[in-house]
Amino acid sequence: MAMAPISPPxxxxxxxxxxxxxxxxxxxxPGVALLTWFFGWGTLINILLASCFALVIEALILHLRKRPxxxxxxxxxxxxxxxxxxxxxxxxxPWWLVLVATGFAMVFGKHLYGGLGQNPFNxxxxxxxxxxxxxxxxxTSWPVWRGIEELQPALTPTLGLLEGLQRVFIPGSxxxxxxxxxxxxxxxxxxxxxxxxxxxxxxxxLGGMAGRAxxxxxxxxxxxxxxxxxxxxxxxxxxxxxxxxxxxMSLLFWNGDGSASNGSPLFHLLGGATMLGAFFIVTDPVxxxxxxxxxxxxxxxVGVLVYVIRVWGNxxxxxxxxxxxxxxxAPTIDYYTAPRTYGHARATRGMxxxxxxxx
Amino acid sequence: MTAQIRIHDIPGGxxxxxxxxxxxTRGVEQPPLxxxxxxxxxxxxxxxxxxxxxxxxxxxxxxxxxxxxxxFSCALHAPTSGTIAEIGPAPYPHVSGLHEPxxxxxxxxxxxxxxxxxxxxxxxxxHVTLVEKLAAAGISGMGGAGFPTxxxxxxxxxxxxxxxxxxxxxxxxxxxxxxxxxxxxPAQVVxxxxxxxxxxxxxxVLIGIEDNKPEAIAAMREAAQHNPTIRVVPxxxxxxxxxxxxxxxxxxxxxxxxGGLPADIGVLCQNTGTALAVHDAVMLGRPLISRVVTxxxxxxxxxxNVQALIGTPISELLAFAGLQRERLHRLVLGGPMMGxxxxxxAPIIKTSNCLLAATEQELPTPPPALPxxxxxxxxxxxxxxxxxxxxxxxxxxxxxxxxxxxxxxxxIECGACAYxxxxxxxxxxxxxxxxGEIRAIEQQHTKAEQSRVRYEQRLERLQREAEQRxxxxxxxxEKAARAKxxxxxxxxxEQQTGAATEPDLARVKARIPTLSPEQKQLKIAAATARxxxxxxxxxxxxxxxxxxxxxxxxQLEQAHAEAQQAFEQATSQEDT
Numbered sequence: 019m020a021m022a023p024i025s026p027p028x029x030x031x032x033x034x035x036x037x038x039x040x041x042x043x044x045x046x047x048p049g050v051a052l053l054t055w056f057f058g059w060g061t062l063i064n065i066l067l068a069s070c071f072a073l074v075i076e077a078l079i080l081h082l083r084k085r086p087x088x089x090x091x092x093x094x095x096x097x098x099x100x101x102x103x104x105x106x107x108x109x110x111x112p113w114w115l116v117l118v119a120t121g122f123a124m125v126f127g128k129h130l131y132g133g134l135g136q137n138p139f140n141x142x143x144x145x146x147x148x149x150x151x152x153x154x155x156x157x158t159s160w161p162v163w164r165g166i167e168e169l170q171p172a173l174t175p176t177l178g179l180l181e182g183l184q185r186v187f188i189p190g191s192x193x194x195x196x197x198x199x200x201x202x203x204x205x206x207x208x209x210x211x212x213x214x215x216x217x218x219x220x221x222x223x224l225g226g227m228a229g230r231a232x233x234x235x236x237x238x239x240x241x242x243x244x245x246x247x248x249x250x251x252x253x254x255x256x257x258x259x260x261x262x263x264x265x266x267m268s269l270l271f272w273n274g275d276g277s278a279s280n281g282s283p284l285f286h287l288l289g290g291a292t293m294l295g296a297f298f299i300v301t302d303p304v305x306x307x308x309x310x311x312x313x314x315x316x317x318x319x320v321g322v323l324v325y326v327i328r329v330w331g332n333x334x335x336x337x338x339x340x341x342x343x344x345x346x347x348a349p350t351i352d353y354y355t356a357p358r359t360y361g362h363a364r365a366t367r368g369m370x371x372x373x374x375x376x377x
Numbered sequence: 378m379t380a381q382i383r384i385h386d387i388p389g390g391x392x393x394x395x396x397x398x399x400x401x402t403r404g405v406e407q408p409p410l411x412x413x414x415x416x417x418x419x420x421x422x423x424x425x426x427x428x429x430x431x432x433x434x435x436x437x438x439x440x441x442x443x444x445x446x447x448x449f450s451c452a453l454h455a456p457t458s459g460t461i462a463e464i465g466p467a468p469y470p471h472v473s474g475l476h477e478p479x480x481x482x483x484x485x486x487x488x489x490x491x492x493x494x495x496x497x498x499x500x501x502x503x504h505v506t507l508v509e510k511l512a513a514a515g516i517s518g519m520g521g522a523g524f525p526t527x528x529x530x531x532x533x534x535x536x537x538x539x540x541x542x543x544x545x546x547x548x549x550x551x552x553x554x555x556x557x558x559x560x561x562x563p564a565q566v567v568x569x570x571x572x573x574x575x576x577x578x579x580x581x582v583l584i585g586i587e588d589n590k591p592e593a594i595a596a597m598r599e600a601a602q603h604n605p606t607i608r609v610v611p612x613x614x615x616x617x618x619x620x621x622x623x624x625x626x627x628x629x630x631x632x633x634x635x636g637g638l639p640a641d642i643g644v645l646c647q648n649t650g651t652a653l654a655v656h657d658a659v660m661l662g663r664p665l666i667s668r669v670v671t672x673x674x675x676x677x678x679x680x681x682n683v684q685a686l687i688g689t690p691i692s693e694l695l696a697f698a699g700l701q702r703e704r705l706h707r708l709v710l711g712g713p714m715m716g717x718x719x720x721x722x723a724p725i726i727k728t729s730n731c732l733l734a735a736t737e738q739e740l741p742t743p744p745p746a747l748p749x750x751x752x753x754x755x756x757x758x759x760x761x762x763x764x765x766x767x768x769x770x771x772x773x774x775x776x777x778x779x780x781x782x783x784x785x786x787x788x789i790e791c792g793a794c795a796y797x798x799x800x801x802x803x804x805x806x807x808x809x810x811x812x813g814e815i816r817a818i819e820q821q822h823t824k825a826e827q828s829r830v831r832y833e834q835r836l837e838r839l840q841r842e843a844e845q846r847x848x849x850x851x852x853x854x855e856k857a858a859r860a861k862x863x864x865x866x867x868x869x870x871e872q873q874t875g876a877a878t879e880p881d882l883a884r885v886k887a888r889i890p891t892l893s894p895e896q897k898q899l900k901i902a903a904a905t906a907r908x909x910x911x912x913x914x915x916x917x918x919x920x921x922x923x924x925x926x927x928x929x930x931x932q933l934e935q936a937h938a939e940a941q942q943a944f945e946q947a948t949s950q951e952d953t
Contacts, residue, residue, distance in 0.1 A: 025806035027792030028733075028740045029393050029550060029713035033754070033799045035747050093747060135748035135800075253757065303752040308764055310753070352767070359784040360388075360622060360761040361635035366782050 039094030041251055043101055045242035046298065052238045053109065056163040056231040058175060059182040060109020065101055067113055067186070071120040072100035079129040095134050099123055102142040102298055106291060106338070107149070108160045110182055112189040115156050119145035139345045140305045143338040150338060158204065158334065163231040203281075203290045204334040213275055236293040243297025252303065255310045257296040259317025260324070261287060267325035280329045290328070295320070295337035305345045312348075312355035319344045319351075382583060382610045385630040387623045389760040390615040391793045393714070395589060396551045396739075400673040400680040405561050407684055408697040410484055414456055414688030415467045415724040416442065417479040421517035422524050423449030428480055434461045437491040439664055442480050445512065448528045451727075452515035454664035455491075456686035459484040470691070470710050470726055472717040479724075482688065493662035504576040507659065514658035515665045515727075520544055520555075520619075520648035521711065523728040526655070529647075530576055533640035541579040542628055542639075543570055545586040545593060545649045546612060546619030549712030552731040554669045555649045557682040559586070559593035562653055563600035565660075569652030570607060572659050577645060582607040583628045584649075589614040616714065617791040621646045623760050635787050650730070670725055672698035674734035676705040685725055692721040695734055706737040713740060714792045747800035755794035755804060761787050765794035765804050772807040777815050785811055892948070899944040906937035 053061040076096040123145030268286040307316040327336030358365040418425035426443035443453040469477035512527035547555040588611040601607040673680040678699030709716040755765035910933040
């Protein structure tokens with residue numbers, strides 16, 4: 019009876035990192051389905067490309083770092099990074115754009131810091147930010163959605179698979195006009211003359227609340243997020259913090275429906291990448307704050323920054339920058355949001371420099 | 378019944394599969410008398426007991442084998458009658474598998490009791506006598522930690538115990554020993570509680586039992602019906618509600634201060650098994666020589682509970698429960714959350730509540746750990762509201778000050794964090810190692826501090842001695858100066874009064890001839906002339922041909938002779 023002495027606890031829960039990652043991927047499916055319905059094959063091509071790039075790059079670097087390749091490839095974290103990045107990129111992004119973004123995310127965002135669990139920044143957002151500042155033209159041309167041709171005959175959505183592949187792999191081979199347009203966030207930010215009602219009439223992109231198609235896709239992200247909350251993959255703190263802060267900011271600075279309107283709270287909550295960010299990006303545990311209270315603060319910080327950059331900044335959407343900036347603050351937030359331990363009158367907060375207790 | 382007791386929730390906690398039903402169907406069985414018992418001298422927290430028997434002695438059941446050494450120690454008694462076979466290192470139930478000093482007793486098969494001294498009416502005794510009786514019975518806490526019960530009862534004599542909590546939560550999966558104790562000996566347990574009440578005089582007694590034990594709750598309620606001070610409180614089933622600090626929080630809403638004792642907030646906890654042992658010690662006069670042990674796990678054909686003699690080898694108990702060796706994957710003493718792997722040759726001791734013979738399916742080998750992704754599930758599960766992911770981070774980096782800032786020492790090692798960890802990180806192992814390292818460092822610090830103090834004290838002592846020597850020297854110098862002054866004064870006086878009047882001085886003068894000033898001058902003149910002569914002679918020896926020197930020497934010889942003569946004349950005149 020040779021039995022190895024094993025440290026307690028001997029019983030283990032059934033939760034595994036891989037399961038968590040797969041559930042996150044599963045929760046994106048409603049959003050992916052709607053994106054595909056509205057914008058054609060572009061999203062799926064993005065996902066496929068990014069996944070392949072991410073897995074190959076991850077395997078390569080693991081090999082270089084002399085780490086067990088299959089053991090880490092199996093954890094599913096590279097796939098999650100790739101998917102989230104692919105969902106953030108405009109559909110039909112040229113293949114090289116996807117490669118640059120994914121490569122930067124995996125190499126600089128993840129492995130240079132030590133791989134899984136060690137990265138201070140959200141890798142997907144790092145990759146996204148790099149291509150956003152480097153290739154603004156490609157990054158701001160979102161394809162038009164199914165049904166727009168009935169409103170604006172000049173625009174035609176790209177719905178065929180072959181046409182889509184052509185746009186991705188041979189960029190510039192198809193006419194550049196008429197297939198992509200500015201997003202609703204762009205339209206509102208650039209507007210200074212028209213009231214919201216007039217804007218809505220001239221720009222069908224605005225839709226009912228936050229851009230047609232966008233509203234639906236946002237609701238799909240919300241549904242996926244609620245599923246993950248139900249599955250207790252993450253706690254409610256970060257999403258609620260972000261959405262709450264964004265809602266509060268947009269309510270405070272909402273100038274009604276006039277030409278100086280900064281957009282209604284609903285417009286901000288359902289527009290752009292708000293919902294994707296709230297339920298799939300700020301919830302990334304590695305680069306976020308640790309304690310529940312810390313995550314609330316982290317999310318709120320992202321919400322405020324998103325609004326500030328959207329309304330007063332130079333970029334139409336801001337989730338990536340806001341998340342990266344808050345990633346920087348996460349360790350500090352951790353120091354100041356530690357919970358009160360059992361049997362202690364107060365929580366130990368602060369950096370703890372120069373006030374060591376026992377030594 | 379008075380007002381309903383409010384149940385407070387504890388933060389965190391987990392709901393692992395309970396696996397309790399399989400060992401509760403057969404009651405509390407009596408295993409066969411083992412041929413040989415191993416009785417470690419250390420079965421409690423503290424100092425090992427000291428044997429009072431020799432190898433070859435014949436002892437009766439219940440006879441004292443080893444006495445307690447001070448307050449943090451516990452007496453040991455013979456669980457059956459027989460002969461002492463050995464006293465020395467023997468297998469011990471510890472994860473290290475190391476042997477520990479023990480008394481080995483060969484049973485004579487008669488199981489003959491020593492004469493017992495039950496107490497007819499414990500209410501007539503004062504609490505000191507009762508506590509002494511419990512100490513003499515060798516009772517230590519039977520819930521797991523094994524703190525000597527008598528010492529615990531007297532731990533804070535200045536604090537009044539308002540609430541006595543009887544811990545029947547038994548939150549850990551698989552274990553049913555307390556459950557079966559309460560089901561089968563409810564009246565004895567309640568009597569034990571009443572004895573404890575007589576000692577502590579608490580205002581209320583709360584028996585906390587998780588609501589997954591309805592039979593135990595019903596049995597205890599019925600047994601305690603007659604006493605309105607004792608209340609059975611069903612609590613929600615959630616691991617680790619049976620942790621002492623957690624149960625106190627659940628039942629009173631109060632927290633034991635960090636580093637303090639429950640007595641600091643007027644609470645004292647005792648395990649149901651301990652209450653039963655108290656009953657046996659007082660009402661039957663029996664020392665603690667047996668306990669209820671759960672035998673369970675998928676590798677046993679008939680999982681059950683037994684009233685096992687302390688010192689029974691684990692292998693014999695497993696055989697009694699029908700161990701299937703080929704199915705056994707991991708043998709754990711205690712439960713699957715906080716128990717530890719043991720060698721089947723080791724015996725059960727006073728703190729052993731469960732033997733879990735698990736199959737591979739039940740307790741699979743943990744998968745290799747992945748890096749922490751800081752998902753925070755551990756922080757959500759932690760009943761002490763620690764941040765295990767941060768502690769893990771600091772433990773990896775051996776950042777001891779931060780570990781202490783993040784209250785590592787408030788970790789109760791319940792294992793909830795490691796249970797929920799999706800990366801299979803053995804968090805508790807890291808925390809135990811961290812605690813051990815910090816304790817070692819603190820010991821070093823204490824030693825270094827002691828050395829520093831010793832060194833400084835030595836320096837001080839040396840300086841003190843040097844100063845003392847200096848003071849002594851000065852004192853001597855002063856004394857000499859005073860003596861000299863006195864002598865000079867006397868000399869002056871003597872000059873005036875003459876030698877004859879001072880017989881003492883005359884004696885001194887007889888030894889040291891004293892000269893008058895004129896004589897002195899003459900003596901000095903003679904000496905000076907001699908020295909000049911000698912100097913000139915020296916020079917002449919160096920330069921024998923120098924005529925000047927030759928003449929000078931002659932002159933000087935003459936001068937010297939004259940001076941000498943003058944001096945001698947003067948002294949001879951004086952003497953005559």
